[in-house]
Amino acid sequence: xxxxxxxxxxxxxxxxxxxxxxxxxxxxxxxxxxxxxxxxxxxxxxxxxxxxxxxxxxxxxxxxxxxxxxxxxxxxxxxxxxxxxxxxxxxxxxxxxxxxxxxxxxxxxxxxxxxxxxxxxxxxxxxxxxxxxxxxxxxxxxxxxxxxxx
Numbered sequence: 001x002x003x004x005x006x007x008x009x010x011x012x013x014x015x016x017x018x019x020x021x022x023x024x025x026x027x028x029x030x031x032x033x034x035x036x037x038x039x040x041x042x043x044x045x046x047x048x049x050x051x052x053x054x055x056x057x058x059x060x061x062x063x064x065x066x067x068x069x070x071x072x073x074x075x076x077x078x079x080x081x082x083x084x085x086x087x088x089x090x091x092x093x094x095x096x097x098x099x100x101x102x103x104x105x106x107x108x109x110x111x112x113x114x115x116x117x118x119x120x121x122x123x124x125x126x127x128x129x130x131x132x133x134x135x136x137x138x139x140x141x142x143x144x145x146x147x148x149x150x
Contacts, residue, residue: 073098086123114149
């Protein structure tokens with residue numbers, strides 16, 4: 001079979017372009033491009049915090065400086081949540097008692113506003129709580145709380 005002059009080079013360039021496009025899509029899915037990976041990072045954050053222990057954050061909303069967290073005590077014993085910080089900022093919550101398996105919604109305030117609606121936020125979470133016999137236990141999240149300002 002005879003090739004016309006340049007046909008082999010053209011086929012090679014087309015195959016190279018296809019390979020590069022596949023590689024870029026794979027990189028984007030792995031999170032190298034922040035704009036593409038924002039939804040993936042938010043989903044991973046929600047999954048982590050839904051399964052965190054002893055306190056899970058089931059739902060969360062940040063609007064301006066207002067924060068609303070729906071928290072579940074995953075243990076069977078009574079726990080008292082004494083402090084929550086997001087990104088190093090104390091939310092100023094009052095001590096809240098959680099019976100075993102109980103869910104409560106707490107409201108707090110940040111000193112720095114989240115941003116405009118749809119802007120991505122990312123906060124490291126630290127919760128301090130007491131059990132019946134031990135006080136000031138610190139729970140630090142292994143993953144940040146990621147979402148969009150509302």
